[in-house]
Structure formats: C-alpha cells, structure tokens
Amino acid sequence: MTSPIRVPIFDGHNDALLRLYRRGGADGPQAFLVGEEKGHLDLPKAIQGGFAGGLFAVFVPSARRSEPPPDEATAANPEPPPASPIDLASAQSVAISMISLLLRIEAESQGRVRICRDVAEIRQCMKDGVLAAVLHMEGAEPIDPKFEFLDVLHAAGLRSLGPVWSRPNFFGHGVPFLCPSSPDTGLGLTDLGKELVRRCNQFRILIDLSHINERGFWDVAAISDVPLVATHSNAHALSPHSRNLTDKQLAAIRETGGLVGANLATAFLRPDGARNADAPVDLVLDHIAYMLEHVGEDGVGLGSDFDGAKMPSGIGTVAGLQNLVDAMRARGFGEPLIEKVCYKNWLRVLEATWRLAT
Numbered sequence: 001m002t003s004p005i006r007v008p009i010f011d012g013h014n015d016a017l018l019r020l021y022r023r024g025g026a027d028g029p030q031a032f033l034v035g036e037e038k039g040h041l042d043l044p045k046a047i048q049g050g051f052a053g054g055l056f057a058v059f060v061p062s063a064r065r066s067e068p069p070p071d072e073a074t075a076a077n078p079e080p081p082p083a084s085p086i087d088l089a090s091a092q093s094v095a096i097s098m099i100s101l102l103l104r105i106e107a108e109s110q111g112r113v114r115i116c117r118d119v120a121e122i123r124q125c126m127k128d129g130v131l132a133a134v135l136h137m138e139g140a141e142p143i144d145p146k147f148e149f150l151d152v153l154h155a156a157g158l159r160s161l162g163p164v165w166s167r168p169n170f171f172g173h174g175v176p177f178l179c180p181s182s183p184d185t186g187l188g189l190t191d192l193g194k195e196l197v198r199r200c201n202q203f204r205i206l207i208d209l210s211h212i213n214e215r216g217f218w219d220v221a222a223i224s225d226v227p228l229v230a231t232h233s234n235a236h237a238l239s240p241h242s243r244n245l246t247d248k249q250l251a252a253i254r255e256t257g258g259l260v261g262a263n264l265a266t267a268f269l270r271p272d273g274a275r276n277a278d279a280p281v282d283l284v285l286d287h288i289a290y291m292l293e294h295v296g297e298d299g300v301g302l303g304s305d306f307d308g309a310k311m312p313s314g315i316g317t318v319a320g321l322q323n324l325v326d327a328m329r330a331r332g333f334g335e336p337l338i339e340k341v342c343y344k345n346w347l348r349v350l351e352a353t354w355r356l357a358t
Contacts, residue, residue, distance in 0.1 A: 005335070007325045008126055010343035011054030012261030012303030013136070013210070013232035016041040017098040018059050019307045029104040033112070040306035040317040043112060046131055049321035052343060053116070053125060053132025055160050055231060057308075058098045060091045060141050062167065085169065091141035092149060099156055102133060115157045119351040126343075134350075136231070138211070139165035139174070145192060147199050154203050159354065160231070161200055162208035163193050164216065166243070171196050175213040179273025181242035183249075188215030197223045204354045209233075210243070210261075210303070217249055226353045227258035232303030234260075234268045234287045235294070241273050250294040259349040260295055261303020262288050262341075264324075266310050281314040281327045288341060289331070297337055301346045 019039050020028040035044035041051070063086065106113050113131045116122045125132035135157040143149050150158075164174035171193035173186045189197070189212075197220055200207050209217050209230045221228055230253065236244040245253075245260065253260060263269070266279040269287060291300045304311075306318055315323055328338050 004322075004326060004329065006050045006322060007338055007342045008050050008052035009054075009302060009321050009325075010052055010122070010126075010132070010346045011306070012259075012301055012346060013055055013057060013138075013263075013308070014041050014304060014306040015057050015059060015138075015308035016306065017056055017101050018061070020101050021094070021098050022061075028101055029108045032105050033109055040304075040311065042318075043109070043131060045317050045319040048319040049317070050325075051131070051318045051321060053122060053134070054304075055134045055136035056102055057136045057138040058095050058142075059138040059165065059308075060086055060094045062086065063090075086141045088142070088144055095137070095142035095153075099135065099153075102135060103156075106133070117157050117159060118354060119347055122347060122350070134159050136160035136162075136208070138162050138208070139167075139169065140171045140193075140196060141169050143171075143196065145170070147196070150196075150199060150203070154205065158205060159350075160206040160208055161196075162211055162231070163189065163196055163220075165211045172216045172219070173213050174211045175242045177267075178242040179267070180240040182214070183217070183236065183242050183244070183246065184214040185242055186213055186215070188213065188217075189219040194219060194223055201225060206350065206353045210263075213242075214246070214249070217252075221252055221256075226256075227349050228253045228256045229258050229260075229349060229353070230303075231261045232263040232265075232305050234263050235290045238287055238290055239268055239271055239273065241268050243268055247294060250291060254295045254299055257299070257349070257352060258295075259299050259301055259345055260291050261301045261346075262291065263303050263305050263309075264311050264315060265305045265308070266312055268309075269312070275310045277310055277313040279312045281312050281324060282331075284312065284315075284324060285327055285331050288328075292337075292341075297340055298345055298348060300341055301349075302342065 035042040122132045163171045166174040172189040234244045269283040
C-alpha cells in the first residue's frame with residue numbers, strides 16, 4: 001500500500017518570531033533551526049509536517065506582563081486595552097529585534113531558510129526544499145507618520161502588513177476579541193491609516209485585513225486596488241467571533257480575486273469561541289468548505305496562527321499539518337483542490353498583489 005502524497009503547505013500567518021523574542025537569549029535562531037519541545041513552529045517540525053514556508057509576523061506586544069498570545073484572548077478572557085498607546089520608539093525597537101531574529105535565522109541556516117521578496121523566490125525554495133519566509137507586520141505601531149520606517153522595512157523584505165492588531169493605533173481600530181459579536185465594533189481607518197493603505201499599494205505590500213474591524217475592512221476595500229486578503233480568519237456564520245468574516249466580507253474578497261487563510265485557532269473555529277484543544281479537525285474543514293463556497297476554490301488558503309493560539313489537538317504543531325491534508329482527503333477534497341488550499345492559492349494572490357500594485 002502506497003503512502004499518501006505529502007502536500008507542501010504555504011501558510012498565511014505564524015507568530016514564531018514573537019515566541020523567540022519572548023524566549024530571549026542569543027540562541028533564539030539556533031533554537032528555531034535545531035528545534036525544541038516548546039512552540040509550534042521550528043525547522044525540524046516544519047520538515048516533518050511539509051511546511052514549505054509562510055508569512056512570519058512581527059508583532060509588538062502591549063506593555064503588559066500577563067498579556068495572552070496575540071490570538072488567544074476571547075470573550076471570557078478578553079485582551080484588555082493597553083493603559084496607553086505603544087510609543088513609536090518602543091515599537092520600532094521591538095520590531096527591529098524580531099526582524100533581526102529572522103535575518104539571523106536565515107544567516108545561520110546554511111541555506112535551509114531564505115527570506116523571500118517575490119513569488120519566484122518562493123517557488124525556487126519549494127523546489128529546493130528550503131523554508132521560504134516572507135516578512136509580515138501585524139499592527140503598524142512601528143511605522144512613523146512620515147512613513148520613513150516603511151521605506152526601511154520594505155528594503156528589509158517586508159511584503160505584507162496588517163494596519164492594526166486587535167487594539168486601536170494611529171492608523172485605525174482593531175476588532176476586539178468577542179464571541180458572540182459582529183465585527184462591526186467601531187470606527188475604521190484614520191486619515192493616516194488610509195494613507196498607509198495607499199503607500200502599501202505603491203510598495204506592492206499586501207494589506208492584511210484579519211484584525212481590522214468591519215468599518216476598517218470597507219475603508220481598505222474602497223481605497224486599495226489589489227486583492228483583498230485576510231491572512232488568518234474564518235467564517236462568522238460558523239463561529240460568530242468578532243475576528244471572523246461575514247458573508248458580505250467574503251463576497252467582497254471574492255470580487256477582488258482575494259484570499260482568506262483559514263485560521264486553525266480553536267477560538268475562531270468553535271461556535272462558542274472557546275479555546276479548547278479538543279476542537280475536532282473537522283471544524284477546520286467546515287470553515288474551509290464554507291469559505292470555498294463563498295469565495296471560490298481559488299480564494300481559500302491556510303493561515304494557521306501557529307505560536308499565537310491554541311491549536312486543535314489533532315494537528316498540534318506544524319509537524320501535524322499532514323493530518324489536515326489527510327482530513328481533506330477523507331472529506332472528499334480532490335488533489336487539485338487540496339493543492340490550491342495548501343499552497344497554490346497563496347502563491348497566486350501574492351503574485352497578483354506584488355505584481356499589480358502601482
């Protein structure tokens with residue numbers, strides 16, 4: 001009996017850099033390259049699970065020692081608002097530290113990890129068995145009002161950016177962690193946020209809509225001339241979490257040729273928003289199937305949220321990703337559709353965004 005074909009995974013979101021930053025110590029890059037028990041994503045686990053690459057998030061935590069991981073807060077354990085906005089200098093310092101971690105991982109990897117700036121580089125990495133890392137920013141707190149740091153970030157490899165995380169900043173209003181709740185929770189983008197969207201279009205930087213509230217979503221849709229993308233979100237109709245997308249939002253993503261990365265975080269899979277690891281893998285398939293129906297077979301990928309949230313026990317870490325592939329087969333997904341969801345749709349939308357933005 002032949003073994004099932006391993007399908008490579010290109011993923012829309014992980015918080016491995018945040019985990020390494022919080023871990024501290026100069027050996028963070030080697031911990032990623034050699035692997036360790038703690039955490040969802042490192043190179044050995046990636047090889048085991050067929051994780052070919054993805055968007056590696058830079059996230060500036062709120063100034064709070066007991067803060068939950070980025071996507072683990074819920075209505076029962078909400079992310080309280082920070083006492084004061086994160087100041088620019090502090091945000092830039094944290095961002096530089098996390099970007100340095102990724103640069104050092106690449107430098108110390110002996111060619112096993114590469115920071116990619118275009119889809120041709122991602123494809124070559126996948127061909128050569130090299131982990132393809134795309135630099136992403138989750139929340140624009142490190143970016144100054146003159147956008148000078150955006151110039152630096154783009155030169156360093158930034159190719160994807162979410163204007164907000166689930167808190168307000170100078171650019172707009174993030175959606176809080178509430179379930180049940182509509183994503184329509186307040187004001188949208190500020191004037192500076194609207195200018196950030198225009199600058200990202202000019203730089204060919206993907207704009208991530210996963211943490212923005214509904215008004216901000218429509219602000220981006222009105223301004224941006226590239227595909228709408230939510231890197232790690234699910235269907236609000238199945239899990240009425242404020243972080244998930246309504247049918248109207250999914251339709252707008254479809255109209256622009258955009259993409260939704262299905263989030264594996266249990267809080268955004270379950271109807272009750274609970275962070276229980278016993279959430280069945282079938283819940284992931286329910287959201288994927290629903291979004292395929294509403295966005296189309298070219299518009300759904302994966303946005304795991306590894307190292308930022310609690311995963312279903314049937315997947316666990318990156319090493320368990322082929323369990324999800326097997327579950328897709330058991331659900332009746334054909335191999336061409338599985339390949340689209342696992343990596344081809346992400347490569348399509350990245351290519352379209354990075355090529356078409358002006």
